[in-house]
Amino acid sequence: MGHDEGGTKRAPSHLLSVEDSVSDIEVPVLIVGGGGAGLTASMLLSDLGIEHLLVSALPGTSTLPKAHVINQRSMEIYRKLGVAGDIYEAGTPPEAMARTAWYAGLNGEDPVYGREIASQEAWGAGYTDPDYIAASPCRMTNLPQLRLEPVLLAHAKRKSPESIRFNHELLSFTQDDDGVSSTVLNKDTGETYTVRSEYLYGCDGGRKVGAEAGIELLGQRNILYTVSVHFTADLSKYLKDPSVLINWMWPAHTGLLTLLVAMGPDSWGPGSQEWVFHENYAFDDNRVADDDALIANMKHALGLPDLEPTVHKISRWTFEALVAERFQEGRVFLLGDAAHRHGPTGGLGLNTAIQDAYNLCWKTAAVLGAQASPALLESYQAERQPVAATNVRRSTENAMNHMAIGEALGVSPANSTADNLASLHRVWSEDPADDDFRAALSATIAAQSMEFREHNIEAGFRYDSAAIVPDGSQEPEPIDDIRIYQPSTRPGSPLPHAWLEDHRGNRSAVQDLGGAGEYILIAGEEGREWVEAAGRIASEQGLALKAFTVGHSSGDYLDPRCAWIRDRGHTATGAILVRPDKFIAFRADKAGDSPEEDLRQAFLSIAGRA
Ligand SMILES: Cc1cc2nc3c(=O)[nH]c(=O)nc-3n(C[C@H](O)[C@H](O)[C@H](O)COP(=O)(O)OP(=O)(O)OC[C@H]3O[C@@H](n4cnc5c(N)ncnc54)[C@H](O)[C@@H]3O)c2cc1C
The missing domain is CATH 3.40.30.120 (Glutaredoxin)
Known part of the structure; x- marks a missing residue:
């Protein structure tokens, strides 16, 4: 067992359950995972005066864009933590995320390419929707996870510099009536050390803690297979609306929904420097193993064969709808993706993770401070599991609802390009025979508010x-x-x-x-x-x-x-x-x-x- 370089902190002796078994580190709470859930929990515990150690397996924060929309309840938590100002400063200006829009593809020879099929207000319309203004002192914002996490990390370190250890991986743990004993690998030195804590927070995205605690994730796996390409390119010629953050495109030549999400970082809307392109693939599609094939397919879907993007990262992920059967096993708690895995539609994954931490941390502090009995901690699962189950269901229904637009448009990969184009032309035709088609389409688009105006899901749980x-x-x-x-x-x-x-x-x-x-x-x-x-x-x-x-x-x-x-x-x-x-x-x-x-x-x- 290696000795911890950061210095040994001694906790009250009641933490030690077995005589002579002294751990390298004793700390009230061990947080496993330095993503949104873990870093938020660290900041909350710091503000509550609770000593803790956060270990995270990788050398740094996420290199993937992933989550980006941060809702009002999460921003209220970050406001309390003194982090909101930095998030707003780095995030999308409200007027550049006021709407979302659907397009007939991005570029192509037919004049329908690039035309806006419809758009609608999103995420409180840049904090101009009176309901959002009345609901919270905080507006929603948007900051891709790969830029959010460094902000969270900086503040977590500011609040408790000794508590954060990246490139330290939890290898295993056991628990008894008095505490949890964990073995952690310091990947910088190759040495292991032990941590004895009263509680363990599993914020590891579901990679280790839940399974080790014997907790199963229940629900649907492998609903969709998605590839996301994060790249830099100038698309300002093809996109027009400065208020749109997510562009949903139905190009006739593929018949498949593809997405372009503006990533900033300096300008947003059509002038965004970086983008994320998302497209679904069949689970057995051979192209997914080949980066070049994926980039070629992206250019094809965008109708920009000569585009020369600087590709930063290609990620492959499956859309899941899973909720842990239990959020607590003795002294071990699951937070964030460890407890619930959502698809991204509706932007609820990270937000639910942040709010899990807010629910659990004050309760932990109250129990550690002897102001409450450990029974209070049981309310974590009672309160958060139903919210997570709702949010997982909403994420899946939001995703399926997008497919209804393809159906309403009559655009499908099973059709020829000519047939898809003919359907798309009906959106703008003057022929009264197309009135019913347009009415059905606009009703389908209006129903997308279940994702872009899910205000009660975000703020009213x-x-x-x-x-x-x-x-x-x-x-x-x-x-x-x-x-x-x-x-x-x-x-x-x-x-x-x-x-x-x-x-x-x-x-x-x-x-x-x-x-x-x-x-x-x-x-x-x-x-x-x-x-x-x-x-x-x-x-x-x-x-x-x-x-x-x-x-x-x-x-x-x-x-x-x-x-x-x-x-x-x-x-x-x-x-x-x-x-x-x-x-x-x-x-x-x-x-x-x-x-x-x-x-x-x-x-x-x-x-x-x-
Ligand atoms: C394309 C996409 C878009 C999304 N958009 C949104 C959105 O707009 N809004 C939203 O709210 N959510 C969104 N999500 C979901 C969001 O990304 C996740 O819900 C969020 O990352 C969960 O945070 P977490 O901290 O629970 O887990 P993670 O971010 O997965 O972090 C887990 C951490 O644990 C560490 N770890 C793992 N194993 C160990 C170990 N053994 N020891 C130590 N550390 C370990 C990992 O290194 C990592 O740092 C999106 C997801 C995707 C894929």
């Missing part, structure tokens, strides 16, 4: 677990459970957004009023009793808590636009309790007889001590 105290209210019937996020304070809901002002006129988003690991008690303007009761319980139980009243014209904070009181879901004497991950844990409509006892019971329930 709710939790139901022992760490949420039901208030007896019925779950409201959703208007559209994919597209329309309806803010609510029903326990289990994400904290609605509102801009509040203090008495000096300083503006804060309501979610900003609690720091890392802090609960927030928000009472109505006549709910002072709740504030006082919460303060007493917090000091009695050693909890970090901010408590205040909010009203339109009176209270500790004012709600000038009535945005808060519109959604708060209780009277002026009522209150809500918000967990550190900004989910509502408890709601009281009005003062009641014993606010202190009600709140005490709520805290005990959340902490798994009821």
Whole structure:
């Protein structure tokens, strides 16, 4: 066993379960994997004051573009972590990701090539859609994973320089009642060392931890086989719309859906320097083994045989729809792709990973800090597995929905180029006989909003677990459970957004009023009793808590636009309790007889001590 060069940290002796078996490193949490899930977990634990070690098998962050769309809930987490500014700065300007569009191929001899079949608003229309503005202080953004991860890594190192080790691979682990013992290979030196931790986070994309813990991923594998080519080339002559990030193309000569995704990094839209081209292949297509054949096929699909792209990377991946049967096995937790594998349609994979970490880290800190029983950790699976299952299903349905466009267009690889062209010409024909065709097509395109306006999927997911105290209210019937996020304070809901002002006129988003690991008690303007009761319980139980009243014209904070009181879901004497991950844990409509006892019971329930 090699000795760790980074210095040995000694943890409390209760971490050691077997006398005489002293590990090289003892640390409360071992994070395995330095992708989006692992790096986010590292930053969150740092802000919560939890010592941890992150080991990641490769020398650096991802070299593949992969994930790029980052949704509002994820950006809220990065805002809390102080990372959002850097992500926005490197990311796509909002006006360059306001729409998505479908085209009749990119280039070719027939005049339909390059014509826009349709376009629609996407991802909150560059933060101009009022629903997105009302939902969050953060706009969505877009930053390819190969540029996002270095930003996350820099901040993770800034927060905890000693905690991050790339080129260190988890080889194996065992767990007992008191902790997890892991063996890690330092690939720089070839030496192994052992880590003893109270908890292990498997953020390894499903490569090791889940299988080793005996957890199976259930669902569909090998749904589609896709090749992605990341390249630099000037395509500005062929694309026109500066607001479009993803170009969906149906070229007549292949009859296959192909995608061009702008990658920036300095300009976006048609002037983007880099691109990713995606195309599906049959699982038994021999061309996929041959890079030259794939590049030739890309040029063919784009109708640009003379294009001379600088190819950075070709990646081959399968579209999967998998959810782990369990997210926890004893002291081992699965996060991100280790727990759920999605296709990219809808951009939910990385976002779900980030939000997994936000759910688990404060709970881990509460248990390690003896403010909660380990039972609180069981709510991780109860809360995140249903969200992941929904997101996996949405990703697959979004992908299948694109195929409906090919059908509505009458474009297919089974047709001749002439037949596909004839179908495409109908999109712009003046012949009234084509009216039904166009109506069916525009209905099919409009339905793509299930992917590009999946606002309730992104922002409205709710939790139901022992760490949420039901208030007896019925779950409201959703208007559209994919597209329309309806803010609510029903326990289990994400904290609605509102801009509040203090008495000096300083503006804060309501979610900003609690720091890392802090609960927030928000009472109505006549709910002072709740504030006082919460303060007493917090000091009695050693909890970090901010408590205040909010009203339109009176209270500790004012709600000038009535945005808060519109959604708060209780009277002026009522209150809500918000967990550190900004989910509502408890709601009281009005003062009641014993606010202190009600709140005490709520805290005990959340902490798994009821
Ligand atoms: C083409 C494409 C487009 C996508 N677009 C989007 C999008 O727009 N939005 C979105 O949210 N998602 C998107 N996704 C999905 C997204 O890429 C993944 O969901 C995301 O990368 C998952 O992050 P993760 O940290 O869980 O896993 P990964 O990114 O896979 O990271 C796993 C890490 O674990 C390390 N590791 C593995 N084994 C070990 C070991 N034994 N020891 C130590 N370290 C180990 C790896 O080296 C790696 O660093 C897309 C995916 C693809 C393929």
